[in-house]
Amino acid sequence: MLRKRTFPAIDLIALEREACRRSLATFAKRAWRVLEPATPLRWGWALDAICAHLEAVTRGEITRLLMNVPPGTMKSLLTGVIWPAWEFGPQGMPHKRFLATAHKQDLAVRDNVKCRRLIQSEWYQARWPVPLVHDQNMKTKFETVQTGFREAMAFTSMTGARGDRVILDDPLAADDANSDAALLAAELSFLEALPTRINNDRSAIVVIMQRLHERDTSGLILSKGLPYTHLCLPMRFEAERRCETSIGFIDPRTTEGELLFPDRFPEEQVKELERTLGSYATAGQLQQRPVPRGGGLFKKGWFNTIKALPVGCRFVRGWDLAATEDKEAAATAGVLIARAPDGRFIIVDSTREQLGPMGVERLMKATAEQDRATYGAVRGSYPQDPGQAGKAQAQHIMRHVLTGFDYHFSPESGDKETRALPLAAQAEAGNVFLLEGPWNDVFLDEVAVFPMGKWKDQVDAASRAFTELTTAPKPTETRTTTMVGMY
Structure with a gap:
């Protein structure tokens, strides 16, 4: 055995x-x-x-x-x-x-x-x-x-x-x-x-x-x-x-x-x-990628482009201000949005630059002059930082930089994502367009990764312009241009 x-x-x-x-x-x-x-x-x-x-x-x-x-x-x-x-x-x-x-x-x-x-x-x-x-x-x-x-x-x-x-x-x-x-x-x-x-x-x-x-x-x-x-x-x-x-x-x-x-x-x-x-x-x-493949709060596919503006638009340029030339820091951005008579919103232009305080002032003034020359009556809006220093800065800009322009300032309320939600809702509904221009790709690259992306300047500026367009009373008279082509 x-x-x-x-x-x-x-x-x-x-x-x-x-x-x-x-x-x-x-x-x-x-x-x-x-x-x-x-x-x-x-x-x-x-x-x-x-x-x-x-x-x-x-x-x-x-x-x-x-x-x-x-x-x-x-x-x-x-x-x-x-x-x-x-x-x-x-x-x-x-x-x-x-x-x-x-x-x-x-x-x-x-x-x-x-x-x-x-x-x-x-x-x-x-x-x-x-x-x-x-x-x-x-x-x-x-x-x-x-x-x-x-x-x-x-x-x-x-x-x-x-x-x-x-x-x-x-x-x-x-x-x-x-x-x-x-x-x-x-x-x-x-x-x-x-x-x-x-x-x-x-x-x-x-x-x-x-x-x-x-x-x-x-x-x-x-x-x-x-x-x-x-x-x-x-x-x-x-x-x-x-x-x-x-x-x-x-x-x-x-x-x-x-x-x-x-x-x-x-x-x-x-x-x-x-x-x-x-x-x-x-x-x-x-998925180990911090932004959904189709985009974040915004998706690129929501934005169709047009080659020219319709007659009778109202215009607002919103700003997000920074004051440094550091390429890794936030930039100063200004986004111009038009509201067409049929209710569509058209993002007409976006400028984004890293500038010091004097450079920011020169950019705002030059942009306001260009907007007036091209589109007539353009309302402007920029943020006021909290505290007395922010109020003093805003008043300085109004008195010495933007004298004679229809600009105003106001404090921000809520976080950047909350401020962007109304614009995102209109974009998702297919009601926001881009006027064809060389800035389109840079703008879309930023909005596609918002709010998880490194840069938020253009989105914040666009949110401010959109809010102003949808909440401010209509002017009694608006000068517009006819069929403004792409830049």
């Missing part, structure tokens, strides 16, 4: 150790039982892709990695919890130093605690005995006896230590996506603080996040052409954006709209998410 052969437990542990050494994904599946013992693990190829790119960082093939993935795809757990533990133990690197950061320190500390719990677990220590020092074993920072550590901190408060690995996990909260102050703070932290937190030229920076805004950290990396390997995995496959990376990875999907992780996010759940999030959040958080 043959007896069933048994293997010593040590052999099974050795086999598991070797399997985990060879594959971060294998280690992650084993570690899941320690981290989430009551929850069944759902695994998909997207998680294999994340693991493969983190392995490439470990091998030194990648030192700058950007990963854009939807929420709920284990990005924080794989990158901030399991990967450091894998390097400390299975990879035999307990000397590595990790700095982990997120938009809130609580989130960074959460993953620090999970990583420490995994390393101190009986399962882990039986296979990779990595002792932690007793006098540096806290929620915010723990250290190995080989002087490696994992430290957690808020992204915009990065000070102190340096690391071999800097993990930046969701540098912006979804609520901060439309805050210029939050976007600027994240930009300064990324460009000025984070680069000083690495040890040497072999150290790695890993950014993993969902897209929230054109100017978020991912947008900054991509727009500046920084040398990051970019793994981008949208929830629904978009063939024209198929991801290919430096390690030979190619998104395996082939069908437009094919889901990223159907076992975790099936079709009905994704549809519910899309309905709940709306078009903006769906584009950013799920």
